[in-house]
Amino acid sequence: MVYEADASYTDAEYAINDDFDSYYSRISESKSFNVSLPTALHFNADWNAYDKFYLNLNTDLNMNKETKPNSNYIKNTFSMTPRYETRWFSIYLPFSVVEDSGFLSGFGFRAGPITLGSGSLFNGLFGYSNAVDVHLGIKIPLYHNDK
Structure with a gap:
């Protein structure tokens, strides 16, 4: 998921509502991604x-x-x-x-x-x-x- 981070909040506000989507706007979403194993x-x-x-x-x-x-x-x-x-x-x-x-x-x-x-x-x-x-x-x- 990619978010636009243009908001600010305090720790107390986040503790009450810890839903990330309520503070930031989701721009795009991807269900999967690839990561290379350490080789x-x-x-x-x-x-x-x-x-x-x-x-x-x-x-x-x-x-x-x-x-x-x-x-x-x-x-x-x-x-x-x-x-x-x-x-x-x-x-x-x-x-x-x-x-x-x-x-x-x-x-x-x-x-x-x-x-x-x-x-x-x-x-x-x-x-x-x-x-x-x-x-x-x-x-x-x-x-x-x-x-």
């Missing part, structure tokens, strides 16, 4: 390069046109994360290229069940980014009997 191609590879050293490669490629009306769009992302991992400890250095954001680099670690890190920490610390992300995780194992 992306994801690729992830994890390689044990040597002993306790690993390399993770990840891509997220948008499959919808950004200019298509009513489409859900994700930013194309390419990332590479080298890491050192043992049973109780690991450190990792994510490097990413994100569409419209450029190159991002971060740092993270895991100690036992707790993980803390950021994919853009170094960019934020050195003023090369408008935003910094942080992630925190706690691994809770769920055990079950195989009977």
Whole structure:
């Protein structure tokens, strides 16, 4: 539905009569419209390069046109994360290229069940980014009997 919004009202007035049509003039009406589902191609590879050293490669490629009306769009992302991992400890250095954001680099670690890190920490610390992300995780194992 398309409305012509040329009226004003207070919250109290709207609370008494919450019928949208009583405040605005309906110009046209459509029974349906199309929306594109979010569609992306994801690729992830994890390689044990040597002993306790690993390399993770990840891509997220948008499959919808950004200019298509009513489409859900994700930013194309390419990332590479080298890491050192043992049973109780690991450190990792994510490097990413994100569409419209450029190159991002971060740092993270895991100690036992707790993980803390950021994919853009170094960019934020050195003023090369408008935003910094942080992630925190706690691994809770769920055990079950195989009977």
